[in-house]
Amino acid sequence: MAVEETAAKRVTRRRVRTRARLLDAAFGVFAAKGFGRVSIEEVCEAAGFSRGAFYSNFATLDELFFALYRERADLIAEQVADALAGDGPDLDVHTSVDRVTDVLLLDVDWLLVKTDFLVHAARDPEVARVLLDHRARLRGAMADRLSRAKGHTELPAVLGDVDGAAHAVVAAYDGVTTQLLLDRDVEAARAWLKQLLTALLTDGSAPEPVV
Numbered sequence: 001m002a003v004e005e006t007a008a009k010r011v012t013r014r015r016v017r018t019r020a021r022l023l024d025a026a027f028g029v030f031a032a033k034g035f036g037r038v039s040i041e042e043v044c045e046a047a048g049f050s051r052g053a054f055y056s057n058f059a060t061l062d063e064l065f066f067a068l069y070r071e072r073a074d075l076i077a078e079q080v081a082d083a084l085a086g087d088g089p090d091l092d093v094h095t096s097v098d099r100v101t102d103v104l105l106l107d108v109d110w111l112l113v114k115t116d117f118l119v120h121a122a123r124d125p126e127v128a129r130v131l132l133d134h135r136a137r138l139r140g141a142m143a144d145r146l147s148r149a150k151g152h153t154e155l156p157a158v159l160g161d162v163d164g165a166a167h168a169v170v171a172a173y174d175g176v177t178t179q180l181l182l183d184r185d186v187e188a189a190r191a192w193l194k195q196l197l198t199a200l201l202t203d204g205s206a207p208e209p210v211v
Contacts, residue, residue, distance in 0.1 A: 019057045021047045023071070026064050031109035035065065035116035062127055065117055072110055073134055077141040079103045093201050096145065101194040106186050111177050135170065142166040155201060165201060172196045
């Protein structure tokens with residue numbers, strides 16, 4: 001029995017490594033060629049695996065992409081959580097914006113992949129629904145963080161509530177990253193995102209000094 005368990009663990013570890021290599025390879029190929037121009041064979045070749053290895057982990061390229069998307073969405077949510085965790089509920093909106101924009105993922109290769117897939121999803125309602133669900137979860141994580149900061153800096157009434165504010169944050173991120181795809185200036189994108197989020201989530205003024 002112990003031998004069988006050990007063998008099963010080895011298989012599980014090997015499958016995890018195979019899946020990770022497929023995801024890494026797919027990311028590189030998608031970024032270089034475009035999501036809609038890549039075949040399963042090209043992903044397998046880049047990873048050094050057969051089609052059998054692919055199909056033992058993913059049914060389609062769409063499914064593989066969603067696995068990539070989840071990884072990046074989870075990373076962004078983790079970055080937001082880590083940036084805001086230090087002061088617990090005592091973190092105001094100004095400080096929240098500063099901390100989040102300092103660490104938020106702004107990766108051109110990922111933005112190329114994501115943009116290609118957005119165009120693909122826009123033409124396929126089923127894919128679009130899954131992508132919308134992922135984006136909704138990311139907005140939910142942001143809304144949770146904003147609700148904790150709201151007690152210290154009131155959100156503008158025009159945004160409605162923290163859910164509306166989270167929608168605004170995601171829209172701002174989408175807009176800034178579109179510009180980043182064209183000019184490839186990460187530092188300018190980070191600075192512009194900070195200014196835009198401050199304007200969206202506050203009255204634009206500096207925070208009150210602590211006395």
